[in-house]
Amino acid sequence: MKQKKIKRGEFLQKAGELNSKIYHVKSGLLRSYSIDAKGKEHIFMFAPEGWVIADSCPPEVQTNLFIDALEDSIVIIREKDIQSEQKNVQPLVNRLLVLQKRVIMLMSASAIERYEHFIETYPGIAQRVPQKMIASYLGITPEALSNVKRKRITNK
Numbered sequence: 001m002k003q004k005k006i007k008r009g010e011f012l013q014k015a016g017e018l019n020s021k022i023y024h025v026k027s028g029l030l031r032s033y034s035i036d037a038k039g040k041e042h043i044f045m046f047a048p049e050g051w052v053i054a055d056s057c058p059p060e061v062q063t064n065l066f067i068d069a070l071e072d073s074i075v076i077i078r079e080k081d082i083q084s085e086q087k088n089v090q091p092l093v094n095r096l097l098v099l100q101k102r103v104i105m106l107m108s109a110s111a112i113e114r115y116e117h118f119i120e121t122y123p124g125i126a127q128r129v130p131q132k133m134i135a136s137y138l139g140i141t142p143e144a145l146s147n148v149k150r151k152r153i154t155n156k
Contacts, residue, residue, distance in 0.1 A: 006069040013067040020055040020063045028073020032065040043137040052091040111148045114138045
């Protein structure tokens, strides 16, 4: 386990690497994402202060996700092993719950419902990241996100 300062834009992991780690965010903001064959980014999750972010693959398998810093950050880096993960059960359980709910919502919820869930799950992040990243996370275009936000304001 070691602590590391990460500059905005710096990668902690790139897709295809081995020996993925678990990153606990002490301060700042990280994201994980994939890039499809057309070069489009698909944000998997954000990790603000107090959150854990990692690729789900075992250390000996190539990673699927890029993990980078959206803000200057301080992270605690842990090797992926059973003992380390058992010590950090609650952050991992929180991560799994968020991901499970997100997958279900992507399958069944409207764009406005997904945005509402994003705001509840990540309070304050909407002001910290570009709108195109929020749209990517929600699985919609930036234009559709603008429409969702406009409808949300007019319906209140």
